[in-house]
Amino acid sequence: MVGRNDAAIAAALQVVAQAVGQEPNAGAGGNDGVRMLETFLRNHPPAFKGRYDPDGAQTWLKEVERIFRVMECTEPQMMRFGMHMLAEEADDWWVSTRPILENGGEEVNGLFLRENS
Numbered sequence: 001m002v003g004r005n006d007a008a009i010a011a012a013l014q015v016v017a018q019a020v021g022q023e024p025n026a027g028a029g030g031n032d033g034v035r036m037l038e039t040f041l042r043n044h045p046p047a048f049k050g051r052y053d054p055d056g057a058q059t060w061l062k063e064v065e066r067i068f069r070v071m072e073c074t075e076p077q078m079m080r081f082g083m084h085m086l087a088e089e090a091d092d093w094w095v096s097t098r099p100i101l102e103n104g105g106e107e108v109n110g111l112f113l114r115e116n117s
Contacts, residue, residue: 033077036071040067040071040081043071045063045067046059046064047086047088048090049089049090050089050091051088
């Protein structure tokens, strides 16, 4: 892919992961989860495309975190909603990287990684 910078995408997603937290809690499921996603989307969150743009990644993160705060999202909701807003290169990177990390013995919880104990 022309202009793709995996290191920049990884760094931006790591910032998202750190902002989201380190331990997932029980998330809302079923219709509650759908309603929360609909509410999240009505706040017009920006998509993160993953292009090399550190300032753009920080701006995206600030905007999405602002919505998370207003909605009082749980950590699992933040992870799911944040992943939902990945587009283009960021989504391609995540789709291809997640199985590699899982097959390498890493536990992948939403957007952050931690080593299995």
